[in-house]
Amino acid sequence: MSLTEKHCTPCQGGIDPMPRGEAERYLADIPGWELNEDATRISRHFKTKDFAEAQAVANRAGDVAEQEDHHPDIRFGYGWCEVEIHTHAIGGLHENDFIYAAKVNEAVGG
Numbered sequence: 189m190s191l192t193e194k195h196c197t198p199c200q201g202g203i204d205p206m207p208r209g210e211a212e213r214y215l216a217d218i219p220g221w222e223l224n225e226d227a228t229r230i231s232r233h234f235k236t237k238d239f240a241e242a243q244a245v246a247n248r249a250g251d252v253a254e255q256e257d258h259h260p261d262i263r264f265g266y267g268w269c270e271v272e273i274h275t276h277a278i279g280g281l282h283e284n285d286f287i288y289a290a291k292v293n294e295a296v297g298g
């Protein structure tokens with residue numbers, strides 16, 4: 189099943205964050221996203237034509253978060269929007285983060 193067909197599942201913690209090797213394999217399915225240095229987060233930087241488009245990206249990424257009950261940090265400004273996610277409950281990455289990222293790619297495009 190592809191990531192966009194799955195849904196984020198409630199994560200209460202008590203499990204280990206995903207190891208780097210597994211995160212790197214998931215990354216191949218979410219073009220544009222990168223892994224941070226200690227493999228605890230993934231993020232995507234969107235370039236946009238102006239502020240309004242950056243705000244629209246932030247809104248779409250926010251809508252996906254509410255639909256999936258899985259919430260990123262979002263920053264945006266004139267010409268850019270940055271979406272970063274990890275699973276708070278485990279202090280690192282879970283499949284949910286990659287499901288969220290795939291759905292953002294689907295919603296935003298590019």
Ligand SMILES: C[C@H](O)[C@H](O)[C@H]1CNC2=NC(N)=NC(=O)C2=N1
Binds near residue numbers: 199260273274
């Ligand atoms: C019960 C519900 O799934 C949790 O409170 C969710 C809400 N959104 C969340 N978002 C993120 N990014 N990490 C979490 O651990 C998290 N927990």
